[in-house]
Amino acid sequence: MSLPNCPKCNSEYVYEDGILLVCPECAHEWDPNEVEEDGLVAVDANGNKLADGDTVTLIKDLKVKGAPKDLKQGTRVKNIRIVEGDHNIDCKIDGFGAMKLKSEFVKKI
Numbered sequence: 001m002s003l004p005n006c007p008k009c010n011s012e013y014v015y016e017d018g019i020l021l022v023c024p025e026c027a028h029e030w031d032p033n034e035v036e037e038d039g040l041v042a043v044d045a046n047g048n049k050l051a052d053g054d055t056v057t058l059i060k061d062l063k064v065k066g067a068p069k070d071l072k073q074g075t076r077v078k079n080i081r082i083v084e085g086d087h088n089i090d091c092k093i094d095g096f097g098a099m100k101l102k103s104e105f106v107k108k109i
């Protein structure tokens with residue numbers, strides 16, 4: 001099994017210490033499993049990477065199951081959270097509450 005390079009300094013002399021990986025050159029320690037979990041990737045309509053805490057706007061009107069009205073294009077969505085799945089953005093929208101969106105229908109501000 002080959003170990004990944006250090007994510008901080010890109011050293012290839014990384015070694016395992018229990019569940020952690022350690023870089024002898026910059027003393028960075030990290031949990032490789034955690035890196036994988038953080039590796040969820042969501043990309044907006046323009047191909048920009050989205051991250052937890054980003055603010056996005058909708059690029060089109062979206063129908064919401066069970067809601068009395070549609071989500072309008074241009075609606076601002078603050079503090080998104082990237083999750084796994086088809087609808088990969090977890091968020092809260094004023095007047096609608098908690099919901100999940102597809103990252104392809106939003107763009108980062």
Ligand SMILES: [Zn+2]
Pocket residue numbers: 006007008009010011023024025026027028
């Ligand atoms: Zn390093």
